[in-house]
Amino acid sequence: MSATAPIDSSLTDDAESLTASDVLTRMVERFHPRLFLACSFQQEESVLIDLLLRIEPNARIFTLDTGVLFPETYETWRTMEARYETEFEPWSGISLEQQAAEHGAALWEREPDACCAIRKVTPLREALSQVDAWIVGVRRDQAPTRANTPKIDWDAKHGIWKAAPLADWSERDVWRYIHQHDLPYNPLHDRGYASIGCTHCTVPAADRSGRWAGNGKVECGLHG
Ligand code: SF4
Structure with missing residues (x-):
């Protein structure tokens, strides 16, 4: 697919006024099965998975398995697959041994x-080469770098469409939905981790400052 930004007003024009479910419905109707939900087992993905699978039980969910995720994250992965009777698609880079x-x-x-x-970044690029659109759990109030996130936009970096259905949700909105629907979520959130990544690069923190703490890095390179 070309990386040139296409114009598709039927996708984007009123996107800002849509609810999260409406955004997901639009993406499913337009793109499924060439549509991926990216899951990194944050609280936002607990919500998105539930909303998406209510709309399309066969929706495709993928995760980047870096090989150094927390045991609690792998356990959350298994719990979610069991609850929704589905299998997430894992994508990985080279082995840790080869990297070393x-x-x-x-x-x-x-x-x-x-x-x-x-x-x-490399396995994400390979995963996204399989589809025409992806869904992410980015919210605008997570970080200054995310403040202008549109609900549906052309992702020029990957040459596909990208939706952020929870862009205008607060963290409180996310947790309200999780508790209302008794959803599985990563237990590390209850131990002070607002944002969860790899074991080597995540410490407990109230926001994304717990990722790569102390070295100035703020994003993985997945959304920039
Ligand atoms: S978060 Fe840390 S361990 Fe994970 S891929 Fe990035 S640098 Fe490597």
């Missing part, structure tokens, strides 16, 4: 951007 052989041990400590490129 080619780049040295603990690349995440020395060059986190290079490590994210290998373990997240």
Whole structure:
């Protein structure tokens, strides 16, 4: 697919006024099965998975398995698959052993951007080459870099459409939905982790400052 931004007013014109379910319905009607929901087992994905599978039980969900996710994250993965009777599609980079052989041990400590490129950005690009659109859990109040996130937009970086149905949700909205519907969620959120990534690069924090804490890195390179 071309990376040139196409004009599709039927997708985007009134997107800002749509509810999260409406955005998901529009994406499913237009793109399923060439549509992926990206799941990193944050609280936002607990909501999106529930909303999406109510609309389309066969919707496709993928996760980037870096090989260094928390045990609690892998457990949440299994719990969600069991609850919804579905299987998420894992995408991975090279093995940890191959990475160590080619780049040295603990690349995440020395060059986190290079490590994210290998373990997240490359497999994401490969996953998204399979579809025409993707859905993400980005919210505008998560970080200044996300403040202008549209609900539906052309993703020039990957050459496909991208939807952020929870763009205008607050964290309180997310947790209200989770508790109202008794949804499974990553238990690390109850232990002070607002944002959860790899074990080597995540510490407890009330916001995304717990990711790559202390080295100035704020994004994986997945949404920029
Ligand atoms: S978050 Fe850390 S361990 Fe995970 S891919 Fe990025 S640098 Fe590597």
